[in-house]
Amino acid sequence: MAVLRVKKFWRRAVVKQVNVLVTGSGSLYGLAIVRSLVNGPLNCRVVACDTDAMTLGLYLAHDGYMVPPAADSKKWLRKIIDICHREDIHGIIxxxxxxxxxxVENKEYINQQTGAKVFxxxxxxxxxxxxxxxxxxxxKxxxxxxxxxxxxxxxxxMLPAFVEKVQFPLVAKPRIGAGSKGLALLSSLSQLIEFVKDKSKYIIQxxxxxxxxxxxxGVAIGTEGRVLSSIALKRNLQDGMTMSALVDDYSYICNYCQQVAKKISAYGPINLQLRxxxxxPYIFExxxxxxxxxGMRIALGxxxxxxxxxxxxxGQKVTPPQVNKAAVIRQYTDYVIPTELISKYTSS
Structure with missing residues (x-):
């Protein structure tokens, strides 16, 4: 893999193009990252990949690839490594x-084979x-x-003592899972017992x-636990999705979450939900x-x-950006993609 070189010339740094692979480019955050890097100030070539040809990130990036589902681990890994070699990838998001x-299981192997750093x-x-x-x-x-x-x-x-101490309402939810799937807010002991009687791998909270x-x-952490950024959004939810958010002087929340992120030895992006x-601040996820x-955070700088x-x-020195008080409102945009571009992926 080509090495990034920085040459000093008349006090200005000339930096080789950075090639970045964004996987899952059809997800809400994958797409936001693709758009921000393509339109941002970095000299950055963005390569997107996804399992589905009908995902927008493939068409907004500089180039794109179809990949097998990650469940097909051997084929998936071979394809990721192939893309890294073809595109001289420096970093994987x-x-x-x-x-x-x-x-997580293959990041060291990918780095050894291609030189690409996985965040x-x-x-x-x-x-x-x-x-x-x-x-x-x-x-705790x-x-x-x-x-x-x-x-x-x-x-x-321990349930009787727990109920006496904490009191209703209580939340029951799966130990492992995303969003509100399997979650219930319960207001009595009879409701609670009825709900959890046939459940396993649950918590009552x-x-x-x-x-x-x-x-x-959101907190971004670099090597040696360096905090690169943090931002707290007071969010308004609709069907479990943040549709609008407010930024104010939440520095005490940001500082607290930075401590948590550093203590857990985070590396890269980490997101904490709290009330x-x-x-x-009581973190529950x-x-x-x-x-x-x-995407909202990017819009806020x-x-x-x-x-x-x-x-x-x-290897640049990064100062965490300051965020001004503002509100951000999410609105979806529709794109029209010519069918000949889609056929590039569906026919391969």
Missing amino acids: VGSSHEIKPF IHSSEVINICNDKWLTAKFL ENGFYYPNTLRWPEDKE EFIPDGDGEFTV LKNNH INPRFSSST VNEAELLIRHEIL
Whole structure:
């Protein structure tokens, strides 16, 4: 792989083009990253890949590739390595939650074979974040605020004492899962018992009201735990999706989440969901990836992908950007793609 070179000439740095692969380019955050890098200030060639030809990122990037599903691990890995060789890829940004596990398992091999750096956390971080019981356990053991949490059915004998201490309503949800699938807000013991009686790998958790709002907080971490950016959005949800958000002076929330991200030894993007209780941030979910609100953050001047490329690939000194008070509103845009462009992918 070609080496990035920086030459000093009349006090100006001339930097070789950076080639970046964005996977899962049809996801909400994958697409936002593609658009931001294509239209951004970096001398960056963006290559997108996806399993589906009807995903917009393939057509907005400088070039695109179809890849097998990550579940077909051998074919998927061969294709990723082939793309890295063909396009001289320097960095890989993971835009699909389905690809997190295979990239974690193969990031060292990919780097050895191609020289490409994968912006992804360690397997230990992924395991803690993906399992909501382990998330609560990590927060408790490290002195952070967390909702009181009980495993079900492993700790069912502790349920009476838990209910007496925490009181209703309570939240029941799968230990592993995304969004609100399998989640229930329960207001009585009879409701709770009926709901969880045939469930396994669940948690029962203290309900934190959203009277003070719900926040999604993004932190980007470089090598040696360096904080590259952090931003807190007070969000308005519609069907589980952030459709609008407010940025104000939430520095105390950002600073708190930076501490959590550094303590967990994050590397790359990490997203924390929280509500306030007695003015303290109670984190109830940590996602070890870019967030669906990545596009909103970019619009507000916090481009986590660009900051990671600058710091981790170009070796530039990065100062976390300051964010002004503002509101951001999400609106979808429709694109028309000529069928001959789509056939480039469907016929291959």
